[in-house]
Amino acid sequence: MEFVSGYQDEFLDFAALLLGWFHKFVAERGPVGASLEGHWRPLEAQIKRLPQDPALWVLHVLPNHNVGIILRQGAELGPGCGLGVARLLGDEPLLHLQDLSPYVSFVSLEDGEEGDQEEEDEENGEKTKSTEKVELQEVREPASTSRESPQEAKPPPEPGEAEQEAGEAGPLHLSCLLLVTDEYGTILGIDLLMDRAQGITDQDSGTKNLAPRAYTLLCHSMACPMGPGDPRKPRRLTVGDARLHRELESLVSRLGVKLTKTPMRTWGPRPDFTFASLRARTCHVCHRHSFEVKLTPCPQCGAVLYCGEACLQTDWRRCPDDVSHRFWCPKLAAFMKRAGELATLPFTYTAEVTSETFNKEAFLASRGLTRGYWTQLSMLIPGPGTRRIPQGSLPSLSLVSGDPYQLLQVDGAPLMPPVPSDPPRHPFGSWLDYYTWRGLSLDSPMAVLLTYPLTVYYVITHLVPQSFPELNIQNKQSLKIHVVEAGKEFDLVMVFWEFLVLLPHMALELQFVGDGLPLENDQQHFTLQRDAPEVSVRPSSGVSARLSSGVKEKGGRRDLQIKVSARPYHLFQGPKPDLVIGFNSGFGLKDTWLSSLPRLQSLRVPAFFTESSEYGCVMDDQTMAVATGGGTSPPQANPFRSPFRLRAADNCMPWYCNAFIFHLVYKPPQGNGTRPALCPSPPAPAPAPAAPPAPARRRRGEKKAGRGARWRR
Numbered sequence: 030m031e032f033v034s035g036y037q038d039e040f041l042d043f044a045a046l047l048l049g050w051f052h053k054f055v056a057e058r059g060p061v062g063a064s065l066e067g068h069w070r071p072l073e074a075q076i077k078r079l080p081q082d083p084a085l086w087v088l089h090v091l092p093n094h095n096v097g098i099i100l101r102q103g104a105e106l107g108p109g110c111g112l113g114v115a116r117l118l119g120d121e122p123l124l125h126l127q128d129l130s131p132y133v134s135f136v137s138l139e140d141g142e143e144g145d146q147e148e149e150d151e152e153n154g155e156k157t158k159s160t161e162k163v164e165l166q167e168v169r170e171p172a173s174t175s176r177e178s179p180q181e182a183k184p185p186p187e188p189g190e191a192e193q194e195a196g197e198a199g200p201l202h203l204s205c206l207l208l209v210t211d212e213y214g215t216i217l218g219i220d221l222l223m224d225r226a227q228g229i230t231d232q233d234s235g236t237k238n239l240a241p242r243a244y245t246l247l248c249h250s251m252a253c254p255m256g257p258g259d260p261r262k263p264r265r266l267t268v269g270d271a272r273l274h275r276e277l278e279s280l281v282s283r284l285g286v287k288l289t290k291t292p293m294r295t296w297g298p299r300p301d302f303t304f305a306s307l308r309a310r311t312c313h314v315c316h317r318h319s320f321e322v323k324l325t326p327c328p329q330c331g332a333v334l335y336c337g338e339a340c341l342q343t344d345w346r347r348c349p350d351d352v353s354h355r356f357w358c359p360k361l362a363a364f365m366k367r368a369g370e371l372a373t374l375p376f377t378y379t380a381e382v383t384s385e386t387f388n389k390e391a392f393l394a395s396r397g398l399t400r401g402y403w404t405q406l407s408m409l410i411p412g413p414g415t416r417r418i419p420q421g422s423l424p425s426l427s428l429v430s431g432d433p434y435q436l437l438q439v440d441g442a443p444l445m446p447p448v449p450s451d452p453p454r455h456p457f458g459s460w461l462d463y464y465t466w467r468g469l470s471l472d473s474p475m476a477v478l479l480t481y482p483l484t485v486y487y488v489i490t491h492l493v494p495q496s497f498p499e500l501n502i503q504n505k506q507s508l509k510i511h512v513v514e515a516g517k518e519f520d521l522v523m524v525f526w527e528f529l530v531l532l533p534h535m536a537l538e539l540q541f542v543g544d545g546l547p548l549e550n551d552q553q554h555f556t557l558q559r560d561a562p563e564v565s566v567r568p569s570s571g572v573s574a575r576l577s578s579g580v581k582e583k584g585g586r587r588d589l590q591i592k593v594s595a596r597p598y599h600l601f602q603g604p605k606p607d608l609v610i611g612f613n614s615g616f617g618l619k620d621t622w623l624s625s626l627p628r629l630q631s632l633r634v635p636a637f638f639t640e641s642s643e644y645g646c647v648m649d650d651q652t653m654a655v656a657t658g659g660g661t662s663p664p665q666a667n668p669f670r671s672p673f674r675l676r677a678a679d680n681c682m683p684w685y686c687n688a689f690i691f692h693l694v695y696k697p698p699q700g701n702g703t704r705p706a707l708c709p710s711p712p713a714p715a716p717a718p719a720a721p722p723a724p725a726r727r728r729r730g731e732k733k734a735g736r737g738a739r740w741r742r
Contacts, residue, residue, distance in 0.1 A: 033124060035640075036618055038126055041126065047255075077284060081285075082211065086209065086210070087211070088266065090239070091208060097137070099134045207220040214304040214391070218250030265289060266289070270292060316679075317336055331681060364643045445475065480669055482527045482528055484610075486528070492637060509604065509605075509606045511542055511609045525539060526589065550593045598621070609632075614640065615648075630696065636692060641689075646664035659693060669687070
């Protein structure tokens, strides 16, 4: 059984929801060229009886002028099948946007670059500029999910699709996006207008003759809304296109819906309009979405979502027994009991951000956190005149001298108070203690970003002294730390400057290692040095000087060195570290861990890892056993976990970034004959009536099966 809730890019989860609804809509709507009036009649009779939604609904019309989509060999064509969801929700779902690159790519349909089009948009007015930005971000990622299994039903093709040849064809042009939302940004329906880029235009492309198609979309959005809530119709509707606004007036009145007097002439109905977070709830077995079927959790554990008794029984009786829900149900029930503990945090916003229905985008937007590092945490798109920091473009954009937290400011107002004049008197063990000393208000959301450096700080000051007291780590004047399989934490690299505040008398070297790091940053080396209230950054060439010879500030304060190695850890060559750290590791989701874990076994250095759920910790322990014969320590809740609850599609388990911490328990050296001195993993509960296979047999099977079997329950 696989749960990837804490590891899959949010854009892929969001794309699966959009395209799943679109697939259903196209299949029920029928061919574009056919008359839609016959399709309206039964829907109209149903919609007239629906309750009214007091919120204003919005029909957005988002044209796309210069971006084409090329579906490569292996990606089936057409907006129904080619933009399917099997690669996102199947047995081996994709985890990162770059995993789609073998199947889809984007090209410019203009002679110039995309930036030229943006300059034209500036001349055409603020609204065009805004919609173009949203189209390029909100539509580009969903459009890239372009392969589904042959078994999935294919809706009727759009005009011109029959002539497409197998393999890579010419670029498809997403000429226009129709999007139905309410005034709060909840997405209720979507339609993609596709045509060929070589001048072959769909009769409904662009913004002309859209009324029948838009009206059909509105009807389906009312009868089967994508977002949460029961079927309903709006009391009022506004349209983001003047022509379409006039043409729809007579149609929507048949449903008892009033159209606003004038079309919407800005990006949204309100100045602070943003799209709301959408939780793509799906059945764990058949992957059908909540807008298709009613989903209910398992009545015993309450952890896994199913669409009905048939899927529950299928999962319950799955073979071998140790991947069945019957085997895992009591374990998952125990994990669910930790939800209250994980949601116990001192912040004023705790109840909101730990809710299963947490709307992260609305939370950040309401606080003006829509630029800089905050864009790395959500799917928010910067408004006109602001620039999104592209992932993978660091540290060139982030490692800059001056205020280390300038990328966290809101309209010029600093979010971090001045550094306290006195260093900490004792190690902090909670967010409350740290916030109090740092002068932060409990209403500040900085914990979401500071979870990375504070977790490492907690490992250094609490966990290593507890588990490895012989290292005397707190009295060391320098530390070399390897951050393995680094990802998002590298995109937030400047927050690690907080080490210089918390550990002012220790020279630290952070070596980020992982094949997911940008190649252009490979072998780069930077030094962050405290300079009064600011920080100065010095790029270094080649191998840096020894850490013990780092530049000291007045009073013995040292600097922080940042190094980058864009390769798997088992291929990394360098000095032995004092400590290894990994964030939200997911050993079973990446094959390179089967080589990197033995490398750590040979180094035998303290290695601590975080996970976003207790389930992930159990799977990491199994992977460690398969890869090295060792194990992991019992996981413990991380007091410096992120307060934001992560989205989960097919389960109700509590997921938080850096929620749990454990360390590796290495297999004793050969010939020693003794068992590991460190605590083993907690014993398994009493076996079910049909006992699972012996551990040795299961591990051999898992190792042979590779990644696909590693994250099965």
